[in-house]
Amino acid sequence: xxxxxxxxxxxESPEELDPLEQGLEDRVATEAEAEKPVVREQLAEPGxxxxxxxxxxxxxxxxxxxxxxxxxxxxxxxGLDFIYFIRHLTDDHKRESARMAEAIRSFVNTFIHFxxxxxxxxxxxxxxxxxxxxxLCDLVxxxxxxxxxxxxxxxxxxxxxxxxxxxxKVMGGASANExxxxxxxxxxxxxxxxxxxxxxxxxxxxxxxxxxRIKELTSSNPVLLEESNSLVHxxxxxxxxxxxxxxxxxxxxxxxx
Amino acid sequence: xxxxxxxxxxxESPEELDPLEQGLEDRVATEAEAEKPVVREQLAEPGxxxxxxxxxxxxxxxxxxxxxxxxxxxxxxxGLDFIYFIRHLTDDHKRESARMAEAIRSFVNTFIHFxxxxxxxxxxxxxxxxxxxxxLCDLVxxxxxxxxxxxxxxxxxxxxxxxxxxxxKVMGGASANExxxxxxxxxxxxxxxxxxxxxxxxxxxxxxxxxxRIKELTSSNPVLLEESNSLVHxxxxxxxxxxxxxxxxxxxxxxxx
Amino acid sequence: xxxxxxxxxxxESPEELDPLEQGLEDRVATEAEAEKPVVREQLAEPGxxxxxxxxxxxxxxxxxxxxxxxxxxxxxxxGLDFIYFIRHLTDDHKRESARMAEAIRSFVNTFIHFxxxxxxxxxxxxxxxxxxxxxLCDLVxxxxxxxxxxxxxxxxxxxxxxxxxxxxKVMGGASANExxxxxxxxxxxxxxxxxxxxxxxxxxxxxxxxxxRIKELTSSNPVLLEESNSLVHxxxxxxxxxxxxxxxxxxxxxxxx
Numbered sequence: 217x218x219x220x221x222x223x224x225x226x227x228e229s230p231e232e233l234d235p236l237e238q239g240l241e242d243r244v245a246t247e248a249e250a251e252k253p254v255v256r257e258q259l260a261e262p263g264x265x266x267x268x269x270x271x272x273x274x275x276x277x278x279x280x281x282x283x284x285x286x287x288x289x290x291x292x293x294x295g296l297d298f299i300y301f302i303r304h305l306t307d308d309h310k311r312e313s314a315r316m317a318e319a320i321r322s323f324v325n326t327f328i329h330f331x332x333x334x335x336x337x338x339x340x341x342x343x344x345x346x347x348x349x350x351x352l353c354d355l356v357x358x359x360x361x362x363x364x365x366x367x368x369x370x371x372x373x374x375x376x377x378x379x380x381x382x383x384x385k386v387m388g389g390a391s392a393n394e395x396x397x398x399x400x401x402x403x404x405x406x407x408x409x410x411x412x413x414x415x416x417x418x419x420x421x422x423x424x425x426x427x428x429r430i431k432e433l434t435s436s437n438p439v440l441l442e443e444s445n446s447l448v449h450x451x452x453x454x455x456x457x458x459x460x461x462x463x464x465x466x467x468x469x470x471x472x473x
Numbered sequence: 474x475x476x477x478x479x480x481x482x483x484x485e486s487p488e489e490l491d492p493l494e495q496g497l498e499d500r501v502a503t504e505a506e507a508e509k510p511v512v513r514e515q516l517a518e519p520g521x522x523x524x525x526x527x528x529x530x531x532x533x534x535x536x537x538x539x540x541x542x543x544x545x546x547x548x549x550x551x552g553l554d555f556i557y558f559i560r561h562l563t564d565d566h567k568r569e570s571a572r573m574a575e576a577i578r579s580f581v582n583t584f585i586h587f588x589x590x591x592x593x594x595x596x597x598x599x600x601x602x603x604x605x606x607x608x609l610c611d612l613v614x615x616x617x618x619x620x621x622x623x624x625x626x627x628x629x630x631x632x633x634x635x636x637x638x639x640x641x642k643v644m645g646g647a648s649a650n651e652x653x654x655x656x657x658x659x660x661x662x663x664x665x666x667x668x669x670x671x672x673x674x675x676x677x678x679x680x681x682x683x684x685x686r687i688k689e690l691t692s693s694n695p696v697l698l699e700e701s702n703s704l705v706h707x708x709x710x711x712x713x714x715x716x717x718x719x720x721x722x723x724x725x726x727x728x729x730x
Numbered sequence: 731x732x733x734x735x736x737x738x739x740x741x742e743s744p745e746e747l748d749p750l751e752q753g754l755e756d757r758v759a760t761e762a763e764a765e766k767p768v769v770r771e772q773l774a775e776p777g778x779x780x781x782x783x784x785x786x787x788x789x790x791x792x793x794x795x796x797x798x799x800x801x802x803x804x805x806x807x808x809g810l811d812f813i814y815f816i817r818h819l820t821d822d823h824k825r826e827s828a829r830m831a832e833a834i835r836s837f838v839n840t841f842i843h844f845x846x847x848x849x850x851x852x853x854x855x856x857x858x859x860x861x862x863x864x865x866l867c868d869l870v871x872x873x874x875x876x877x878x879x880x881x882x883x884x885x886x887x888x889x890x891x892x893x894x895x896x897x898x899k900v901m902g903g904a905s906a907n908e909x910x911x912x913x914x915x916x917x918x919x920x921x922x923x924x925x926x927x928x929x930x931x932x933x934x935x936x937x938x939x940x941x942x943r944i945k946e947l948t949s950s951n952p953v954l955l956e957e958s959n960s961l962v963h964x965x966x967x968x969x970x971x972x973x974x975x976x977x978x979x980x981x982x983x984x985x986x987x
Contacts, residue, residue, distance in 0.1 A: 380704035388668030411902030447894035637961035645925030
């Protein structure tokens with residue numbers, strides 16, 4: 217498979233990476249034969265999402281079993297780059313709102329329609345879209361020092377990532393609104409108790425533990441993984457697609473105000 | 474806005490209210506610009522529900538952002554007044570059953586179709602309809618000394634308030650049935666763990682804490698609050714309306730026996 | 731009612747049963763007037779499921795109020811007998827796969843369409859189908875020393891018992907996949923926190939406590955129990971039937987490979 221890359225969600229201070237973290241890329245690629253999602257921390261360019269979470273197409277057969285989304289810094293993912301975004305909105309509200317909403321729509325649909333298991337390793341803060349997409353993933357593992365927040369209304373935004381449908385399903389409507397309307401910040405253990413995170417690892421051995429569990433998972437029959445995954449997803453894909461459409465329509469409307 | 478009133482769900486011993494509790498009404502009205510739901514502890518009159526949880530119509534524009542449902546006594550809400558109800562059933566089972574079922578149907582539909590966020594501050598016991606409607610509200614805050622119980626079968630009633638659909642969604646079917654079939658009584662911390670309550674406040678500062686959080690919420694853009702709220706709700710309103718119809722049909726049938 | 735029987739899910743070592751456990755059968759039958767499900771620990775014969783969880787038809791009116799599924803050994807239920815199954819697959823993959831998938835389909839549909847409350851008392855390990863069917867039951871009580879595991883992919887199987895729909899509903903998708911994809915083994919207290927089990931009893935008094943609670947439940951109006959139960963179920967029966975079909979199709983496909 218040559219030297220496939222697994223880019224993290226975030227590269228806050230690449231120069232500060234310790235060797236273990238640096239090693240993550242190669243090992244996921246070679247041991248897990250994972251696909252190669254390229255999801256940047258901040259979707260600075262509306263078009264920048266296109267390769268996100270999609271398998272690279274290099275004209276070779278796709279022999280991967282699952283996708284691991286992680287980060288090589290201390291932050292997992294902070295969603296949209298508001299500064300870029302607000303600057304562009306100033307120029308041409310209507311056109312930019314539509315472009316940005318379309319970028320998010322397409323990004324989120326990629327998660328909805330993805331056929332292989334997506335495993336997320338949340339090493340640090342997961343904010344806005346970085347938190348809202350978690351219920352669209354199949355296994356959500358978190359570093360004990362990670363935290364989760366979706367302060368949409370505080371920043372004049374409406375929820376995205378199908379969180380208006382999936383957060384209530386996962387944790388009940390009231391807890392979902394504590395996050396979506398009130399912007400409540402929660403620790404890894406707290407969101408684990410609410411079902412958003414399925415496993416909390418200790419910081420010291422986070423990367424090693426994640427790799428051990430990935431290795432275990434990839435020993436399973438890939439057909440079985442994909443079939444099981446598809447059984448869980450098929451029940452909700454239409455509902456999620458519609459939720460994504462609705463959320464993006466509201467974002468466009470709010471940005472266009 | 475003149476002197477809008479926020480009547481609590483319950484006025485158990487109005488004369489015993491301490492000044493802080495008395496102050497709740499004015500402050501919610503003035504600080505939160507909340508709407509003015511008039512929901513009595515017990516729906517003694519079938520027609521008495523009509524103003525319940527609906528914004529007062531005073532011919533002036535509705536500039537409220539959200540609704541706060543609370544109580545000015547030590548009890549939150551005990552649902553139907555069974556004594557009134559059983560007396561009336563004695564006279565004309567069929568007619569009274571239909572009237573009462575219609576009253577509940579309409580009361581619950583008001584919650585289902587309400588477009589602004591409904592925040593509930595559960596100061597004390599929430600029983601039957603007082604507990605079953607909680608998942609239809611958007612944020613559910615509870616006093617640590619509050620408790621929750623829906624002992625329907627024990628009293629010969631069937632569940633209402635869409636609890637047959639929402640309780641399983643929030644806490645899973647088995648826990649839902651512990652409450653709906655077995656009448657299990659749960660404390661605030663326990664229902665919080667199950668997702669029915671999203672925040673538990675300490676008794677000593679309950680009212681102050683509720684007001685602080687309301688103040689924070691009302692600093693949000695009202696359009697955003699309503700749009701976000703609508704995104705969460707639109708996915709379920711048809712399902713809830715149908716559940717309400719079914720539950721009221723069963724109540725009518727049971728009362729008519 | 732003569733001497734109706736309640737066969738446990740499992741009879742690991744019948745000769746080791748203590749008198750208290752032996753007594754369970756009679757008391758459930760007489761005190762709870764429970765129906766008479768005959769669900770074997772292992773569905774060795776595809777046709778063996780036919781009486782499973784269905785009321786015995788003895789030409790007498792059905793006056794039972796609920797069904798209690800339990801076990802008279804130290805194991806609750808381990809689902810399919812893989813040794814029997816793999817042997818038969820060796821002879822005629824296609825025919826046996828279809829027969830076995832049909833047996834599971836029919837077994838699971840019995841749970842989906844059952845009109846009276848099903849109470850489960852999980853005395854010990856609940857594995858594969860023994861765990862996956864739990865969300866199809868109405869009250870799930872567990873011995874504190876019981877544990878729960880669905881290691882499907884490890885054994886080359888895909889999930890059954892509507893677990894691909896119900897596990898995510900009960901505990902959120904990520905926790906569901908920890909069990910369904912990773913085969914995570916959980917203790918009674920842990921699955922209780924996730925909503926799969928609604929009550930955990932201490933080992934020493936498990937049977938007595940179960941019987942006390944059953945006695946309480948059976949003091950309710952049977953019409954009310956059935957109506958309440960039906961309200962909770964009707965919302966999901968179509969979705970569950972479809973999930974069951976999908977899961978059995980995948981099993982057939984995997985077995986036929």
